[in-house]
Amino acid sequence: MxxxxxxxxxxxxxxxxxxxxxxxxxxxxxxxxxxxxxxxxxxxxxxxxxxxxxxxxxxxxxxxxxxxxxxxxxxxxxxxxxxxxxxxxxxxxxxxxxxxxxxxxxxxxxxxxxxxxxxxxxxxxxxxxxxxxxxxxxxxxxxxxxxxxxxxxxxxxxxxxxxxxxxxxxxxxxxxxxxxxxxxxxxxxxxxxxxxxxxxxxxxxxxxxxxxxxxxxxxxxxxxxxxxxxxxxxxxxxxxxxxxxxxxxxxxxxxxxxxxxxxxxxxxxxxxxxxxxxxxxxxxxxxxxxxxxxxxxxxxxxxxxxxxxxxxxxxxxxxxxxxxxxxxxxxxxxxxIFKCTGCMQRCYYSKGYDESDVGISCMINPFSGKESDWKFINTAVKKKIVVVGAGPAGLEVAWIAAKRGHDVSVYEKNSTPGGNYRLAAIPPKKQDLAKTIHTYTTLCKKHGVELHYDYEMTSKKLNSLNGDVVILSTGSTPLLPPIKGLQIDDCIKANDILDGTKVIANQNVLIIGGGLVGCETAEFLSGYHNNISIVDMESQFAKDAVKRSRAVLMERLQHNNVSMYPNTKVLEILKDGIKAIRDDNEVTMNGFDTVIIALGSKAYNPLEESIQANEVYVIGDAKIARDAKAAIYEAAKLGLSI
CATH class of the missing domain: 3.20.20.70 (Aldolase class I)
Structure with a gap:
């Protein structure tokens, strides 16, 4: 041993x-x-x-x-x-x-x-x-x-x-x-x-x-x-x-x-x-x-x-x-092993997903804290379950349903699992998030889940699989609101930075969006000798982050000399900056080499309307773009109930 x-x-x-x-x-x-x-x-x-x-x-x-x-x-x-x-x-x-x-x-x-x-x-x-x-x-x-x-x-x-x-x-x-x-x-x-x-x-x-x-x-x-x-x-x-x-x-x-x-x-x-x-x-x-x-x-x-x-x-x-x-x-x-990521999203006086999700628990293991309520009960009727999307929600529901005795297959369009959650492991100090996906895939393999990668699902393919149950966990895509001057095909999104599509170094960078993704992208880019500014229409940056984590993140951004401009609503994206309203005054911010969009995400669910299966479930960001805590919890409950 x-x-x-x-x-x-x-x-x-x-x-x-x-x-x-x-x-x-x-x-x-x-x-x-x-x-x-x-x-x-x-x-x-x-x-x-x-x-x-x-x-x-x-x-x-x-x-x-x-x-x-x-x-x-x-x-x-x-x-x-x-x-x-x-x-x-x-x-x-x-x-x-x-x-x-x-x-x-x-x-x-x-x-x-x-x-x-x-x-x-x-x-x-x-x-x-x-x-x-x-x-x-x-x-x-x-x-x-x-x-x-x-x-x-x-x-x-x-x-x-x-x-x-x-x-x-x-x-x-x-x-x-x-x-x-x-x-x-x-x-x-x-x-x-x-x-x-x-x-x-x-x-x-x-x-x-x-x-x-x-x-x-x-x-x-x-x-x-x-x-x-x-x-x-x-x-x-x-x-x-x-x-x-x-x-x-x-x-x-x-x-x-x-x-x-x-x-x-x-x-x-x-x-x-x-x-x-x-x-x-x-x-x-x-x-x-x-x-x-x-x-x-x-x-x-x-x-x-x-x-x-x-x-x-x-x-x-x-x-x-x-x-x-x-x-x-x-x-x-x-x-x-479920490896603690230090996220503090569910273990530290944080709100649960619903009225039954009370007391201490864990984002990546929602069974924690429900020891007297959540039990694995073998299914009486074995079903063929098709899961579309190998993000955390898709993998979670897959291994749980398979452990209970169902025949489960997961189809993922990318060559690796994890979806946007995998990108969340890219910013500094967040590497343990990647272990979550490894644990989920390990449990999937242990309980007989078939994992298919590089598989672009279509309605025709999905219906031909003849699943008794179809679970859509297709995730989300970046939200791109109709801002004047935003060239959607050419714009650089925060995800482009985190997935390695774009490498930006030694530049003046403006990030539009001061949520958690925008702030963590700023910290990541600080490691490449960029001079970074962030604007957001809210008064507080990374406001949805856990209080203690947010405080440390703000300290780190300040240490990296990241400039933050709250209460700033973008009116137009210029070639080298933006026009905006800040505190009821119109301002122009220019002199930037790169503008990055980090304005949140929207559900991506292109398949639901054409599915012929008797049971169809939409979970995670495919249902509504939220944090991983909600997606994983929702997936676990579904896996126990099918």
Missing amino acids: KYTNLFEPINIGQLTIKNRFVMPAMDSGTTTSEHLFSDQSIAYFAARAKGGFGLIITEYMAVVPEGIGNPKEVGLWDDSFIPNISKLSDAVHKSNGKIFAQLHHSGMMCVQKNTGVQPAGPSAIASANYLEPVREYSTKEVYELIEKFAQAAQRTKKAGFDGVEVHGAHGYLIAQFLSTATNKRVDEFGGSYDNRFRFARLIIQRVKTLCGNDFPVLFRLSAEEFMDGGCTIDDAIIYASLAQDAGADAIHVSTGTGVGGNIVTPLYFDPGFNIDNATKIKANVSIPVIGVGRINDPALANQIITSGRADMISLGRQSVCDPEFPNKIFEERTDE
Whole structure:
């Protein structure tokens, strides 16, 4: 077996974990207003244990009601929660996994509308996120909170949990005590490193007293807080050593804060970006160190463990993307792995496709987060299914329908699959999107789908195939509105740049359209020494992008000196520029060598009206031009229902 080091057992304290894979705490969005895990929550965690993750860490769980971070955060503040969390520990254990509860208090990051009381923290400093007045906890209250943390841990032990993680990362209460940006206290909990760590130390020690030395305690911290005065790796090394001295059994090295960002990182951060920090901490402690940071490939995971840079690997969004990541590696099915692209389009507080698509999920694997609802049921009636178009929607519906027992064939006019989604992998840092298509085609071949390339489908050909079901996933084409001066046959479209049809270098370039495609095309062209300007009639560029991804993209465009002109409606395209209306004033922009059109897409569906099959479905962009998240979800639902 390849990557054997990933499957070596390891001890955290006196507890043996079967391999090196950790699913870290992440908000699943599936808990209830009664502060309980729902049946879907339990199915979601159990699926990761069944998928081979040796250690499962729950999403954060509040030790007191006034410490909740969201209105549905699971509670640990009294014994009434024990029956519910016992169901979760039982489910994980049945799937041969170990489970730790993450002990949490939001501190100054609390919101009064959620808790009913004024936020409190180590000092009376308001969160820049919420801007609510914060009161300072008294010394007496701090000691009372220490006991609350320990009692919450004791409840998890009674519920069958294997250990706890003390959440000292991401800018929550314990992290607020550690950081000089938020801790301005003058009592024994402020000032020196030892004093700032005292709160965490006493929590760890009290948990050990109540739960026993054989009950493991992880300590999670942020190696870098990305905020003025926040903790850096040098601080984290000191705190990791202090945690070990206090009795912690392992260190979980994360990154970021609610204020400084980068708790969840988009695709612009390289896979494994935080492992160097874990390595530095590992050099200063003797207990296991868990590394995290966009680890999404078996080879990278194995290199981290084999080289001794970390003892375990924590796979956050990758565990959302593919709950079977460990099993697929162990069974040498790596080509079947859904590889997290860092898109953040469906896993990070993002809206689902419909009313049933709630809670955490994944753009490229919509089965994630629906473990209790979406099931593969073999078809009772085998049908001949013809799919036209091998973009992500066509491939997704094909492999799912074939797995259920249908006879499926896919016909693609190009020599390679992927459609416009393949072009989305071209801009900088987006290369992992290409792996999506490879995974889909691997699954198609595994389940017997016939893939036909260089096949230009016509109505006559389609009807001659005599399919019981025809699925049209023919994608979209660039939208070319009737702008004066636009020579459609000669115009350069963003797709022409991304597919390599046009090579533009050392030019003054104007891009008409500041959506995501226009902005990413600008970044791509920046690598060819072009001077680039973008115009858009909207006030915000790349407005449909995920907030965090958009922020980084805008920073990158600014770094590349891309000029952006919002509120600019193009009236006419000139030989070397445009005439436009900007803020009610007519302007002329000229002096450009090349003008590129990036004004969106429109559905391409030339075959539907002439199809003779009994069942016809139009999916993805062929139905209406949207993002890949919608197309893939729609395709998956159809594949399960035919």
